[in-house]
Amino acid sequence: VLDGARAHGGEPGAEKVLGESGGAAAGNRLLSLPPEAVREALARHVRILVHAPGSTLFEAEDVVDTLVFPAEGTVLSLLVPTPGAKPVESTMVGSEGAAGAVLGPIPVPAMVRCEVLVGGRAIHIPASDFHAAIASAPGVARALMARYAAALVGNLHQAVACAALHPVEARAGRWILSAQDRLGSRAAVPMTQEVLADRLGVRRTTVTRVIAQLEARGAIQHRRGRVHVLDRAALEATSCPCYAAQRRRLEAVHPDLYPRPGTEHPALAAAPLDDLTNKA
Numbered sequence: 647v648l649d650g651a652r653a654h655g656g657e658p659g660a661e662k663v664l665g666e667s668g669g670a671a672a673g674n675r676l677l678s679l680p681p682e683a684v685r686e687a688l689a690r691h692v693r694i695l696v697h698a699p700g701s702t703l704f705e706a707e708d709v710v711d712t713l714v715f716p717a718e719g720t721v722l723s724l725l726v727p728t729p730g731a732k733p734v735e736s737t738m739v740g741s742e743g744a745a746g747a748v749l750g751p752i753p754v755p756a757m758v759r760c761e762v763l764v765g766g767r768a769i770h771i772p773a774s775d776f777h778a779a780i781a782s783a784p785g786v787a788r789a790l791m792a793r794y795a796a797a798l799v800g801n802l803h804q805a806v807a808c809a810a811l812h813p814v815e816a817r818a819g820r821w822i823l824s825a826q827d828r829l830g831s832r833a834a835v836p837m838t839q840e841v842l843a844d845r846l847g848v849r850r851t852t853v854t855r856v857i858a859q860l861e862a863r864g865a866i867q868h869r870r871g872r873v874h875v876l877d878r879a880a881l882e883a884t885s886c887p888c889y890a891a892q893r894r895r896l897e898a899v900h901p902d903l904y905p906r907p908g909t910e911h912p913a914l915a916a917a918p919l920d921d922l923t924n925k926a
């Protein structure tokens with residue numbers, strides 16, 4: 647089921663990942679927010695897997711009965727398959743959130759393919775166990791997950807408007823900013839021109855032109871398959887308002903959910919990005 651995945655340490659790591667101190671460095675922000683009793687209940691059901699970049703966690707139409715919480719530095723891409731064309735990205739998920747059976751415990755066919763954009767660890771929890779723990783949790787935990795699900799759906803609505811209305815340069819800016827937020831603001835974003843073209847659903851020659859424009863503005867530098875953000879304010883000025891709207895939506899779930907620009911992820915300070923992307 648989990649192509650390209652290998653188990654990482656097994657259950658003994660679960661408490662550390664879900665715990666408050668270990669969680670800050672190695673875990674998932676969304677999972678670190680419920681009360682301690684809920685996290686303890688969940689820790690029994692956790693599997694930690696390491697995913698290689700480019701691997702597929704589930705395909706569209708697969709019946710998904712698991713939630714996947716990317717650990718710090720791991721980024722998943724949700725892709726909409728379209729017959730006769732390459733799949734287009736609807737959103738990306740990092741350590742601020744979860745993919746899979748987010749909306750409820752009933753296994754339903756996935757509407758998207760879930761692919762690993764930046765490799766690393768992810769926390770897997772069976773949907774039945776996760777939603778049972780949340781259902782029996784205090785209202786604050788239930789509200790947290792309901793607000794996250796609402797934010798996720800809101801971001802998908804926004805992505806539809808963005809694709810229909812906004813020029814590719816603005817969408818490219820939004821994509822790079824969103825990826826960088828999930829990696830820590832000083833980390834380079836692993837991104838070939840082909841990957842960005844696929845994610846945005848445009849030709850590669852279009853992406854070549856857009857990257858040249860962003861480089862000419864001094865906003866980014868693209869070299870050896872990585873984007874370095876040189877001037878974040880310039881990149882934000884280029885991006886469409888969808889980026890700020892998506893940030894606001896996730897920040898409304900919980901102020902600590904989404905990494906703020908200028909904050910370094912502790913996990914990345916300890917482990918260079920190359921380690922995370924090449925390990926698996």
Ligand SMILES: [Zn+2]
Pocket residue numbers: 807808809812816817820886887888889
């Ligand atoms: Zn937009």
